[in-house]
Amino acid sequence: MIVLTIGDVFGKVGRRVLKNSLPGLIEMTKADFTIANCENLAGGFGFTRETLDEVFSAGVDMATTGNHVWDKKEALNIVETEKRVLRPANYPETAPGKGSGVYEKNGVRVGVLNLMGRVFMDAVDCPFRRADEELEKMDGITDVALVDMHAEATSEKQALAYYLDGRVSAIVGTHTHVQTADERILPRGTAFISDLGMTGPSHSIIGIRPEIILKRFTRKLPQRFEEAHGPGQLNAAIIEINEQTGNAKSIKRLVTAEE
Numbered sequence: 064m065i066v067l068t069i070g071d072v073f074g075k076v077g078r079r080v081l082k083n084s085l086p087g088l089i090e091m092t093k094a095d096f097t098i099a100n101c102e103n104l105a106g107g108f109g110f111t112r113e114t115l116d117e118v119f120s121a122g123v124d125m126a127t128t129g130n131h132v133w134d135k136k137e138a139l140n141i142v143e144t145e146k147r148v149l150r151p152a153n154y155p156e157t158a159p160g161k162g163s164g165v166y167e168k169n170g171v172r173v174g175v176l177n178l179m180g181r182v183f184m185d186a187v188d189c190p191f192r193r194a195d196e197e198l199e200k201m202d203g204i205t206d207v208a209l210v211d212m213h214a215e216a217t218s219e220k221q222a223l224a225y226y227l228d229g230r231v232s233a234i235v236g237t238h239t240h241v242q243t244a245d246e247r248i249l250p251r252g253t254a255f256i257s258d259l260g261m262t263g264p265s266h267s268i269i270g271i272r273p274e275i276i277l278k279r280f281t282r283k284l285p286q287r288f289e290e291a292h293g294p295g296q297l298n299a300a301i302i303e304i305n306e307q308t309g310n311a312k313s314i315k316r317l318v319t320a321e322e
Contacts, residue, residue, distance in 0.1 A: 071240055080263070097122055110141070126147055127175070129179055130238075153187045153190050174201040176211070177210075177211050198230060210231050217257050239269070246300060255314070262295070
Protein backbone atom coordinates (compact mmCIF):
# COMPACT_ATOMS: atom_id res chain seq x y z
CA MET A 64 0.00 0.00 0.00
CA ILE A 65 1.22 3.49 -0.86
CA VAL A 66 0.28 6.27 1.57
CA LEU A 67 0.74 9.94 0.69
CA THR A 68 1.06 12.18 3.75
CA ILE A 69 0.84 15.94 3.11
CA GLY A 70 2.26 18.68 5.31
CA ASP A 71 0.06 21.40 6.86
CA VAL A 72 -2.11 22.90 4.10
CA PHE A 73 -1.97 26.66 4.65
CA GLY A 74 -4.63 29.07 3.43
CA LYS A 75 -5.73 29.89 -0.08
CA VAL A 76 -2.34 29.20 -1.67
CA GLY A 77 -2.09 25.79 -0.03
CA ARG A 78 -5.57 24.84 -1.20
CA ARG A 79 -4.75 25.98 -4.73
CA VAL A 80 -1.52 23.99 -4.83
CA LEU A 81 -3.35 20.92 -3.54
CA LYS A 82 -6.13 21.26 -6.09
CA ASN A 83 -3.69 21.65 -8.97
CA SER A 84 -1.07 19.12 -7.89
CA LEU A 85 -2.70 16.33 -5.92
CA PRO A 86 -4.61 14.43 -8.65
CA GLY A 87 -1.47 14.11 -10.77
CA LEU A 88 0.63 13.30 -7.73
CA ILE A 89 -1.69 10.50 -6.70
CA GLU A 90 -1.52 9.09 -10.22
CA MET A 91 2.29 9.40 -10.37
CA THR A 92 2.94 7.79 -6.97
CA LYS A 93 0.06 5.30 -7.28
CA ALA A 94 -1.03 6.38 -3.80
CA ASP A 95 -3.83 4.31 -2.29
CA PHE A 96 -4.53 6.60 0.67
CA THR A 97 -3.91 10.31 1.21
CA ILE A 98 -3.76 12.18 4.51
CA ALA A 99 -3.30 15.93 4.95
CA ASN A 100 -3.03 18.10 8.03
CA CYS A 101 -5.84 20.62 7.54
CA GLU A 102 -5.85 22.83 10.64
CA ASN A 103 -4.64 25.89 8.67
CA LEU A 104 -6.97 25.75 5.65
CA ALA A 105 -8.96 28.93 6.24
CA GLY A 106 -6.65 31.94 6.16
CA GLY A 107 -4.03 29.96 8.05
CA PHE A 108 -6.16 29.51 11.15
CA GLY A 109 -8.68 26.69 11.40
CA PHE A 110 -10.97 25.31 8.71
CA THR A 111 -14.49 25.67 7.38
CA ARG A 112 -16.86 23.28 5.67
CA GLU A 113 -16.11 24.93 2.34
CA THR A 114 -12.32 24.69 2.67
CA LEU A 115 -12.52 21.06 3.77
CA ASP A 116 -14.70 20.21 0.78
CA GLU A 117 -12.01 21.71 -1.46
CA VAL A 118 -9.28 19.40 -0.17
CA PHE A 119 -11.51 16.33 -0.13
CA SER A 120 -12.49 17.07 -3.74
CA ALA A 121 -8.79 17.29 -4.63
CA GLY A 122 -8.25 13.71 -3.44
CA VAL A 123 -7.54 13.87 0.29
CA ASP A 124 -9.05 10.85 2.08
CA MET A 125 -8.45 11.91 5.67
CA ALA A 126 -7.79 15.21 7.48
CA THR A 127 -5.83 15.55 10.70
CA THR A 128 -5.51 18.73 12.79
CA GLY A 129 -3.70 20.21 15.80
CA ASN A 130 -3.75 23.23 18.08
CA HIS A 131 -5.70 25.37 15.57
CA VAL A 132 -8.56 22.89 15.31
CA TRP A 133 -11.01 25.14 17.20
CA ASP A 134 -10.08 28.47 15.55
CA LYS A 135 -13.34 28.54 13.57
CA LYS A 136 -16.57 28.12 15.54
CA GLU A 137 -18.12 25.78 12.98
CA ALA A 138 -15.32 23.27 13.65
CA LEU A 139 -17.16 22.19 16.80
CA ASN A 140 -19.96 20.76 14.67
CA ILE A 141 -17.76 19.55 11.81
CA VAL A 142 -15.58 17.29 13.95
CA GLU A 143 -18.71 15.73 15.44
CA THR A 144 -20.32 14.92 12.09
CA GLU A 145 -17.46 14.54 9.61
CA LYS A 146 -15.76 11.17 10.07
CA ARG A 147 -12.90 12.18 7.78
CA VAL A 148 -11.70 14.87 10.22
CA LEU A 149 -9.80 14.09 13.42
CA ARG A 150 -8.82 16.33 16.31
CA PRO A 151 -5.90 15.42 18.61
CA ALA A 152 -6.84 12.35 20.64
CA ASN A 153 -5.22 13.74 23.79
CA TYR A 154 -7.62 16.65 24.08
CA PRO A 155 -10.09 16.08 26.95
CA GLU A 156 -12.54 13.26 26.28
CA THR A 157 -15.37 15.79 26.59
CA ALA A 158 -14.11 17.69 23.52
CA PRO A 159 -16.14 17.23 20.34
CA GLY A 160 -15.07 14.68 17.77
CA LYS A 161 -12.60 11.82 17.86
CA GLY A 162 -8.84 11.49 17.75
CA SER A 163 -8.67 8.23 15.85
CA GLY A 164 -10.57 6.29 13.24
CA VAL A 165 -10.44 3.27 10.96
CA TYR A 166 -11.07 3.74 7.25
CA GLU A 167 -11.24 1.11 4.52
CA LYS A 168 -9.66 1.89 1.17
CA ASN A 169 -9.14 -0.62 -1.64
CA GLY A 170 -9.84 -3.45 0.77
CA VAL A 171 -7.22 -2.30 3.31
CA ARG A 172 -8.24 -1.18 6.80
CA VAL A 173 -6.31 1.98 7.64
CA GLY A 174 -6.16 3.20 11.23
CA VAL A 175 -5.32 6.89 11.73
CA LEU A 176 -4.35 8.44 15.07
CA ASN A 177 -3.96 12.19 15.65
CA LEU A 178 -1.90 13.32 18.66
CA MET A 179 -0.54 16.63 19.91
CA GLY A 180 2.69 17.27 21.78
CA ARG A 181 3.01 19.05 25.13
CA VAL A 182 6.42 20.74 24.87
CA PHE A 183 5.86 24.45 24.05
CA MET A 184 2.22 23.57 23.29
CA ASP A 185 -1.16 23.68 25.04
CA ALA A 186 -1.59 21.64 28.21
CA VAL A 187 -3.13 18.38 27.02
CA ASP A 188 -3.14 14.78 28.13
CA CYS A 189 -0.01 12.62 27.79
CA PRO A 190 0.36 11.66 24.10
CA PHE A 191 2.24 8.47 25.02
CA ARG A 192 -0.49 7.18 27.32
CA ARG A 193 -3.24 8.21 24.94
CA ALA A 194 -1.46 6.48 22.06
CA ASP A 195 -1.49 3.25 24.08
CA GLU A 196 -5.22 3.60 24.69
CA GLU A 197 -6.16 4.43 21.12
CA LEU A 198 -3.98 1.73 19.57
CA GLU A 199 -5.53 -0.83 21.90
CA LYS A 200 -8.94 0.10 20.44
CA MET A 201 -7.57 -0.48 16.92
CA ASP A 202 -5.98 -3.82 17.74
CA GLY A 203 -7.21 -6.51 15.37
CA ILE A 204 -9.31 -4.20 13.20
CA THR A 205 -6.57 -2.47 11.16
CA ASP A 206 -4.05 -3.62 8.59
CA VAL A 207 -2.10 -0.35 8.56
CA ALA A 208 -1.77 2.25 11.34
CA LEU A 209 -0.70 5.86 10.78
CA VAL A 210 0.03 8.59 13.33
CA ASP A 211 0.13 12.39 12.89
CA MET A 212 2.12 13.81 15.83
CA HIS A 213 1.42 17.55 15.84
CA ALA A 214 4.21 18.97 17.99
CA GLU A 215 6.81 21.71 18.28
CA ALA A 216 9.77 19.82 19.76
CA THR A 217 11.70 17.46 17.49
CA SER A 218 12.78 15.45 20.52
CA GLU A 219 9.18 14.80 21.56
CA LYS A 220 8.29 13.59 18.06
CA GLN A 221 11.34 11.32 17.95
CA ALA A 222 10.55 9.98 21.41
CA LEU A 223 7.01 9.04 20.39
CA ALA A 224 8.36 7.42 17.23
CA TYR A 225 10.68 5.13 19.17
CA TYR A 226 7.95 4.49 21.75
CA LEU A 227 5.60 3.25 19.00
CA ASP A 228 8.23 1.65 16.74
CA GLY A 229 6.90 -1.71 15.55
CA ARG A 230 3.39 -0.94 16.78
CA VAL A 231 2.36 1.40 13.94
CA SER A 232 3.23 1.59 10.26
CA ALA A 233 4.26 5.26 10.18
CA ILE A 234 4.56 8.37 12.32
CA VAL A 235 4.72 11.77 10.63
CA GLY A 236 5.29 15.04 12.44
CA THR A 237 3.42 18.25 11.67
CA HIS A 238 3.13 21.80 13.10
CA THR A 239 6.44 23.59 12.39
CA HIS A 240 5.70 24.06 8.65
CA VAL A 241 9.38 23.34 7.91
CA GLN A 242 10.20 19.99 6.33
CA THR A 243 12.93 17.96 8.04
CA ALA A 244 15.46 15.73 6.28
CA ASP A 245 15.40 12.82 8.74
CA GLU A 246 13.00 10.39 7.06
CA ARG A 247 13.88 6.77 7.88
CA ILE A 248 12.62 3.32 8.80
CA LEU A 249 13.10 2.66 12.52
CA PRO A 250 14.57 -0.67 13.75
CA ARG A 251 11.21 -2.40 14.24
CA GLY A 252 9.66 -1.35 10.94
CA THR A 253 7.97 2.02 11.53
CA ALA A 254 8.49 4.85 9.03
CA PHE A 255 9.20 8.25 10.56
CA ILE A 256 9.84 11.88 9.65
CA SER A 257 10.00 14.68 12.24
CA ASP A 258 8.01 17.16 10.15
CA LEU A 259 6.33 16.92 6.77
CA GLY A 260 6.57 20.66 6.21
CA MET A 261 3.95 22.94 4.70
CA THR A 262 1.80 23.03 1.61
CA GLY A 263 1.34 26.76 1.12
CA PRO A 264 3.04 29.99 0.05
CA SER A 265 6.73 29.58 -0.79
CA HIS A 266 7.71 33.19 -0.06
CA SER A 267 6.53 33.33 3.52
CA ILE A 268 7.54 32.71 7.11
CA ILE A 269 5.59 29.56 8.00
CA GLY A 270 2.77 30.79 5.74
CA ILE A 271 2.57 34.40 6.96
CA ARG A 272 3.72 37.49 5.03
CA PRO A 273 7.43 37.93 5.91
CA GLU A 274 7.19 41.67 6.66
CA ILE A 275 4.63 41.00 9.39
CA ILE A 276 6.78 38.41 11.14
CA LEU A 277 9.87 40.60 10.79
CA LYS A 278 8.08 43.48 12.54
CA ARG A 279 7.17 41.17 15.41
CA PHE A 280 10.78 40.06 15.79
CA THR A 281 12.46 43.44 15.32
CA ARG A 282 9.96 45.74 17.05
CA LYS A 283 8.42 43.33 19.58
CA LEU A 284 4.98 44.79 18.87
CA PRO A 285 1.76 42.89 18.14
CA GLN A 286 0.99 42.40 14.47
CA ARG A 287 -2.08 40.93 12.85
CA PHE A 288 -1.11 37.78 10.96
CA GLU A 289 -2.00 37.71 7.26
CA GLU A 290 -1.39 34.77 4.96
CA ALA A 291 1.19 35.27 2.24
CA HIS A 292 0.34 35.07 -1.46
CA GLY A 293 2.31 34.31 -4.59
CA PRO A 294 3.70 30.95 -5.75
CA GLY A 295 3.20 27.90 -3.61
CA GLN A 296 4.87 24.64 -2.62
CA LEU A 297 3.76 21.17 -1.63
CA ASN A 298 5.62 19.23 1.07
CA ALA A 299 4.80 15.58 1.62
CA ALA A 300 6.15 12.09 2.22
CA ILE A 301 5.40 8.94 0.25
CA ILE A 302 5.31 5.83 2.43
CA GLU A 303 5.18 2.28 1.12
CA ILE A 304 3.68 -0.20 3.59
CA ASN A 305 3.32 -3.97 3.55
CA GLU A 306 -0.35 -4.34 4.47
CA GLN A 307 0.21 -8.01 5.36
CA THR A 308 2.67 -7.19 8.16
CA GLY A 309 1.85 -3.53 8.78
CA ASN A 310 5.53 -2.63 8.50
CA ALA A 311 6.83 0.20 6.34
CA LYS A 312 9.04 -0.69 3.38
CA SER A 313 10.18 2.83 2.45
CA ILE A 314 9.62 6.54 3.08
CA LYS A 315 10.55 9.32 0.70
CA ARG A 316 10.26 13.09 1.11
CA LEU A 317 8.57 15.06 -1.62
CA VAL A 318 8.81 18.76 -2.50
CA THR A 319 7.11 20.40 -5.45
CA ALA A 320 6.95 24.12 -6.22
CA GLU A 321 4.94 26.41 -8.47
CA GLU A 322 6.88 28.68 -10.81
